[in-house]
Amino acid sequence: MRTPDQQSDHYAFLIEAAIMLHRYGTPSHRLERVMGKVAQSIGVCGEFLYTPTALVISLQPAVGKPLPTNDQLDEEVTVIRRVHSGPIDVDKLIRFDQLLGKVESGDATIEFARTELVRIDESRSLYGKPVYAAACSVACATVAVFFGGSGWEVFVAGMVGLLVTLIEFLHQRWKLEVGLLEPLAGVVAALTSLLISRYWFPIDDRLVTLAGLIVLIPGLRLTVALTELAVGHLSAGVARLAGAMVSLATLFVGVALVWRVADSMRPAIAHAEPLDTIWRWGALAIAPIAFSIVFRAGIxxxxxxxxxxxxxxxxxxxxxxxxxxxxxxxxxxxxxxxxxxxxxxxxxxxxxxxxxxxxxxxxxxxxxxxxxxxxxxxxxxxxxxxxxxxxxxxxxxxxxxxxxxxxxxxxxxx
Structure with a gap:
């Protein structure tokens, strides 16, 4: 089997584009459809099989539409790439979508598109780490409001969310094991909430722990997995569902360890009165903006x-x-x-x-x-x-x- 470097520019472009969409959080049913449509527009018959950790791509010239290259490829070419899905980056997905639209309409050459793909991929994130961390903190605080937390519980949930985000940064910087982030974050969030509850002021540490970890809880992945299963993408749906459940389990393992070891430290407190309804509406107005920054959506x-x-x-x-x-x-x-x-x-x-x-x-x-x-x-x-x-x-x-x-x-x- 030929390597991607030996294929036509059309094949290489389709492979690179699929990898980029995979990397920045495109669901399987959307990725496979959009890449099939783009491939057809440039005279290639493409089949794309996507799972959360791999891409299988089969390419051959479309019937009656030969590739406009000197190196004509008549045989079917199958490529396998291992790619880990990264965090959703809305800004880059918009730019990828616009570029694919230009290729599909013929307004951009394949050579230009390949160069632009690399430029978009290597461009800096729309928001720096301080802004991202602040958005995660605000998102956790708003979730604590939705859970009926008191003023102090909302404040501490924001602090815990900020601390969890810092752990995420360190995990990326030190290149630790992929599965270590969730249990480590669970331990830190639960222990911090428990210590504050005992030595600073009385709060419901379990509510605060849940709110502080909300950015890492894979609820969105669960919903995307069920969507993939519902539309018939069974391999991707099952893999994503299993990954979401394991992430949730490992996250909770860290929390459970703290609860078991330090349960005697938990003070007996009555749950404080939740904030007024006006705070709930305020949190609803702020939360979408915070999550927009978390997903790198532009202003x-x-x-x-x-x-x-x-x-x-x-x-x-x-x-x-x-x-x-x-x-x-x-x-x-x-x-x-x-x-x-x-x-x-x-x-x-x-x-x-x-x-x-x-x-x-x-x-x-x-x-x-x-x-x-x-x-x-x-x-x-x-x-x-x-x-x-x-x-x-x-x-x-x-x-x-x-x-x-x-x-x-x-x-x-x-």
Whole structure:
């Protein structure tokens, strides 16, 4: 089998583009469709199989559309690449999408596109580490408000979130084992919350720990995995689902170790009064912006992200008291999906831009954490109920997204 360097520029471009979309968080069903469409536009018949850790790509000239190169390739070429999915970078995904659109329409040559792919990949992140860390801290604090925390609990949750982000930076800098981040963050978050509760001022350390770890809890990955399974991408869906569950389990292992070893340090306190409702609305206004920064979305995208996210959450909140949490999750996801697809059609940009931050506020990752917490305390019935609710809400979210794609199909595949 020939190496990628020996293939035509068309083949090399398609391989590199697929790797870039994989690296920056594109779901399998979107990646495979958009790359198949781009390949067809440049005279290549391409098959793309995506899993969270690998890409299998099969390329050959399309029937009746020979490659416009001197080195004509008549045989089918199969390439396997091992690529780890990185954090979602909305800004780079927008730029990749715009570049692929130019290639598809013939406004950009393959040589230019390959150079531009490398330039986008090597460009610096839209936000520096201080801004990213501050956004994670604010996101954790807003989640503590949603969980009914008091003023001190919200403040400490922001501190813990900042500390967890610093651990993430050190993990990247020291290039530690990939699976070490979650248990280490769990230990630090639980121990910090417990020490503050005992020696500084009384807080619900378990609520604070959950809120401080919210950025690492894989609720969004769980929802994406179920979406992939629902649309028939079984290998990617099963792999992503297994990865999400293992990440959640290893994260909770770190927390559980602290609870078991230092449980005697936990003071007996009554839960403080939650903040007024006005704080909840304030947190809802701030959270989408914080998560926009976490996903590296540009300032121009903040208004649409905030609008779609807030409308989806308000819909979910208004539906839950009357129809239950399943209908609420479905309705919220439906609103987020329709709003994102309408944005994609009007501005010719990826629907992932507003939908990813918008869905993150709705995903049920915290329920999985609470399920493990209840099981640790031998509260089996409550643990099973939390776990079942997590799966049910995730499936409802997936259903809402799929229906939204039928009501308002996105103009761009991404």
């Amino acid at each position: 121009k995208q903040w208004p649409i992200i905030a609008s779609v996210s807030i409308l989806g959450v308000i819909t979910s909140w208004s539906m839950e008291p009357r129809f239950g949490i399943e209908v609420a999750a479905f309705s919220g996801a439906l609103v987020v999906g329709c709003g994102s697809n309408l944005y994609a059609r009007l501005l010719d940009l990826p629907a992932l831009v507003p939908s990813t931050p918008g869905m993150l506020i709705l995903v049920p990752g915290s329920l999985g954490y609470r399920s493990l917490s209840a099981l640790l305390e031998q509260q089996v019935v409550e643990g099973v109920q939390y776990g079942f609710a997590m799966i049910l809400i995730a499936i409802s979210l997936v259903g809402g997204l799929l229906v939204s794609n039928t009501i308002i199909p996105p103009k761009r595949i991404l």
